[in-house]
Structure formats: structure tokens, C-alpha cells
Amino acid sequence: MTTVDGSVPSIATPDAETSWIDRLPQGMRDYARLARLDRPAGTWLLYWPCAWGLALAGGLREDWPLLLWFLLGATAMRGAGCVYNDIVDRDLDAQVVRTRDRPIASGRVSRRAAFAWVVALSLIGLVVLLQLRWQAQLVALASLGLVAAYPFMKRITWWPQAWLGLTFNWGIPVAWVAVAEPSWGLAALYAAGIAWTLGYDTIYALQDIEDDALAGIKSSARALGPQARTGVGLFYAATMILLAVAVWQMFPDPLALFALLPAAMHFAWQVASLGDRSTANTLRLFRSNRVAGALVFAGLAVVGLA
Numbered sequence: 001m002t003t004v005d006g007s008v009p010s011i012a013t014p015d016a017e018t019s020w021i022d023r024l025p026q027g028m029r030d031y032a033r034l035a036r037l038d039r040p041a042g043t044w045l046l047y048w049p050c051a052w053g054l055a056l057a058g059g060l061r062e063d064w065p066l067l068l069w070f071l072l073g074a075t076a077m078r079g080a081g082c083v084y085n086d087i088v089d090r091d092l093d094a095q096v097v098r099t100r101d102r103p104i105a106s107g108r109v110s111r112r113a114a115f116a117w118v119v120a121l122s123l124i125g126l127v128v129l130l131q132l133r134w135q136a137q138l139v140a141l142a143s144l145g146l147v148a149a150y151p152f153m154k155r156i157t158w159w160p161q162a163w164l165g166l167t168f169n170w171g172i173p174v175a176w177v178a179v180a181e182p183s184w185g186l187a188a189l190y191a192a193g194i195a196w197t198l199g200y201d202t203i204y205a206l207q208d209i210e211d212d213a214l215a216g217i218k219s220s221a222r223a224l225g226p227q228a229r230t231g232v233g234l235f236y237a238a239t240m241i242l243l244a245v246a247v248w249q250m251f252p253d254p255l256a257l258f259a260l261l262p263a264a265m266h267f268a269w270q271v272a273s274l275g276d277r278s279t280a281n282t283l284r285l286f287r288s289n290r291v292a293g294a295l296v297f298a299g300l301a302v303v304g305l306a
Helices: 026-034 041-056 065-088 111-129 134-141 144-156 160-168 171-179 184-215 220-250 254-273 279-287 289-305
Strands: none
Touching (some): 026 065, 026 111, 041 065, 041 220, 065 111, 065 144, 065 171, 111 134, 134 171, 144 160, 160 184, 160 220, 184 220, 184 279
16 A cells, blocks of 8 residues: 555554653653663663673572663663664654654754763763672673664665574673673573573564665565564574573583473564464564563572572
């Protein structure tokens, strides 16, 4: 179906949903929305890799307070990243139904004010950074290049989700190095996180597949097309294989692998449910990865504390 001007109408839902933020004054509301404080799913997706790294590296017994610091850091830095992304993507966001009412794209917040908000959120992240030993601080700072480049990836490659995977899972090496020395287990866990992100962000990109095509935005969902469900299944299968490798590297006991079974079942449910590619269902499946991340953490915590 096309509109009167020949374009394809979007079926995506607007990015702004009714939430507790709507009770705030308009000015505060816009800044809260810029930081996605009304959409905590992304914060959890940034946080769980930090928790995974801490758990498998054996840091839950003595360094468990880092879980709380990482949660604060994930909230602040995910917010800063979203604001920066909206600054870079303001013109593209204006062309997509789901994002055109974002505060910067709609003109309600200026670029200067948005940059100031990025700085404020980054200062919170700095407080968290100072809680880590210096080796982990250096690892954390190394992620800045990944963060800065991410908004441009959708213009360059059909696989910006892979770059997001590199970025969103950087908390794994940060948390690991905060409590232990690097190992092959760390490498496998980081690779598992990247595969996980490829899966859930491909699901997320299905919401915008029509608008992205009109705006010339590249994504794994567009690259895979009708094979998106198969692709997500392969990404999640790779996630589980790499998680198993990571666990085996640290605890070579077949029983330890059973701790990953609940997460495997959740991923299988997501793939089975992806036959319905409606906006409501893809958003539901994407958000369910908060639970998937928690299930992986629970499994790694059992192994790490054993």
C-alpha cells in the first residue's frame, strides 16, 4: 500500500510512549526522554554484560558492590550515548515516524543544550569509572572511539548492529579486568555478547524496516530481509555456543553448562515467536532480552560462585 505521494506508509509506533515522564514539566520531560529514562530496556542491555563479566571472572563474592556501580554507570552512559546519537541522527530521525518527535529532531531541544546534557551524564559515568582499578579504567576509556563512531555506522555498513555489539558489550572486559586478569574466557564471553546484540537489535530494527528503506538507513534487518528470523536464530545459537565456551574455559565441568539452559530456552522462544513481525510483537521480543540477560547472569553467577 502507498500514500497519495507514492511513498510507503510507516507502521511503526511513535518513539514517545506514555510513561511516568509525562508527569514531569515539559523541559525536564524532554531531557528525560533524550536519555531514554522512560525506556529502561536499553539500560539493562548495557548493564547485563557488565554483570556477566563480573560473575564469570569470580568477582561476585568480594566485589559485588560493583554491580550497583555498574547499574548507575549503565544508566548514565546509555543516556549520554542516546543523546549523542540523537544529535548525530537528528535529520534521519525527522524522516522516521517512530523517531520524528524526539526532542532534538522536533526542535524542542537545541544541539548546544543536548551537548551540555551529554557532559552532565558523562560526569556521572566518571564517578563510576573512579571506583575501578586503573587497568579497568583504561579499558573503559578505550570504548570512547566505538561510542563516537556508532551513529555513523548505519550510513556505512549494512551491519551497524555488529558495531553496536562491540560497543554495548564493552562492559564485559571492563568488569572482568576490574577483578581479574584477561583470559580466553573473557574473549569468548565478549564474542557471545556481540552475537546476542546482533540478535536482539535485528529484532528491534524490524520495527523501522520500511522507514529505513525510504531514508536510506542500513540495518541487519534490511540486509537479511525475509531471512531475518533465520538470522536471529543463528545469532542466538552462536551466543549460546560462545557462552558455553566461556564457561568451559573457566570451569571445565559438564554440569556447569546446565546453568545456561534457561537462557537457551528463552532464546528459542524468541525465535519461535518471531514469525509475527508486527511492530507490537518485535518490540515485545526486543524488550524480553532484559529477561534473557538476567537468565544468562543467573547462570554465570551460579557457575562463578560454585
